[in-house]
Amino acid sequence: MSKNFDELLQKVKSVSKKTLSVACAQDVPVLEAVKEAHDLGIVDATLVGDEAQIRSIAKDIGMDLSDYRIVNVEDKVEASLTAVKLVHDGEADMYMKGILPTKDFLKSVLNKEVGLRTGKTLSHVAVMEIPGVDHLVFLTDVAFLPYPTLQDKVQMIEYTVDVANACGVENPKVAPLAAVEVVNPKMPVTVEADELRKMNESGEIKGCVVDGPLSLDIALYESAAKEKGAQDRPCAGKADILLFPDIHAGNLVYKAINHMVPGIKTGAILTGTKSPVILSSRSDTKDVKINSIALAAVLSEHMKKANA
């Protein structure tokens, strides 16, 4: 079980090396992250995009391109379709966004012929190493799916359980979060959290322990759980997966702790696709991108094993 990103980066090295396909790779931060991930031995990469620009940036950042496959496609939309097809065809294991609009990148992911669509809803998992919490925490959804339905949430739990499993966390503890830890008919979020708990109890949601509603302090801190007499709740103080009521709650928590907690580390991945997809954003640091590549690599290994 990877308890932090250092352990995850070690774990990646123990599986067969994966290949990343990057759409529109002609971007300094993206190439810096790919270079470092490659230098760490985590991935090989195929760089799809404007070759002249890629070569120029590589020269500037001291990146030896002889280790990489380059596919020259100048048009950005076309480049994304070429890059995603490599993953679709099995020539690469995972797909990463370079410098193109998110909308166009997602269109390539969902392309019916060459994309990675499964027919299921796409969602997003952020993985965080939080000082004071002794295990990796998997947050969903802080960035992609605005208002998930109950059925979406069932899938989001399944996706996130896969990501947790890929990181070596077996039978993860899932906390559907709310402002309070008791069911209150006046707060639909708590009713839905209880519904998810029941679906887990009845075996409809498998491979995890769902215990909701939980407040964030009870989910992550045993001291808070004890203080509130909730220490016997199955996920109290030990939640691996935090399921947010909606994107606003998730994103506001994510951005708050990302900016305010010294030493916090993050990686993230899109879920609901045939192969791992990294939807990096411009504001992600190099470390976030590298952590996300590592996540994608262990998830790729996990998905291949599951399908084998």
Add this chain to the structure above:
Amino acid sequence: MSKNFDELLQKVKSVSKKTLSVACAQDVPVLEAVKEAHDLGIVDATLVGDEAQIRSIAKDIGMDLSDYRIVNVEDKVEASLTAVKLVHDGEADMYMKGILPTKDFLKSVLNKEVGLRTGKTLSHVAVMEIPGVDHLVFLTDVAFLPYPTLQDKVQMIEYTVDVANACGVENPKVAPLAAVEVVNPKMPVTVEADELRKMNESGEIKGCVVDGPLSLDIALYESAAKEKGAQDRPCAGKADILLFPDIHAGNLVYKAINHMVPGIKTGAILTGTKSPVILSSRSDTKDVKINSIALAAVLSEHMKKANA
């Protein structure tokens, strides 16, 4: 302007000393906080509740009761009605919860004859001193009103502007938060945030600058605002007031940063009442209670001046 709680505690000493009425004061953490606030010169207090128990606890914690008025009422509901009436009648300036169920405490606040009801919706403001942010941040609502309507939010802004004013923050910058900083019809929260901005522009919401929707990073951090090209937004990087979409978003952020950010400081107050009300919870530390008493004292002064 109080930039942090130390400055706020200094500010309180510059206004005429206020009197706190405590309902069911027979509780160690409550009496410890009242004692320390009194020792700091912030308040006088009337302790309503079980006198024998109050005297016994006072002895244990070295609290000299000759400085306090004690009103012996053993029944908890009756004690709360007695305590709130002192504020209603002007014999005390603010009202604080001791050891009784929140439900009963709120009933006393809303009591038609002796309570502090205004007929307006009750809400809650948490004030936080966040390391890395150079001013106090006012969060609403992280603890009380589950699903505020647009009209509720207008009132919540008015309440929080009053609290900010009481802390010396003139014309506070208000950020109605969302996952994103642009209006998206598929995300009703962003439409509502924009609605509040327009109501401020047209003069319907006064005494502040409303700029929404904003994401949390843009609201509080100029670097994030610049990165996203949002540095010219009126509240970018400088938001005083964070208005949350609902209680889940607010509470999850509040609990996350309260537990995860070293050195964070907090105080809180109920709003929408005739006089300041402190709805302290068992899990609040002594410092949180003292900060809340200080907030109540400056708010009491502010409300008296406004009504003079």
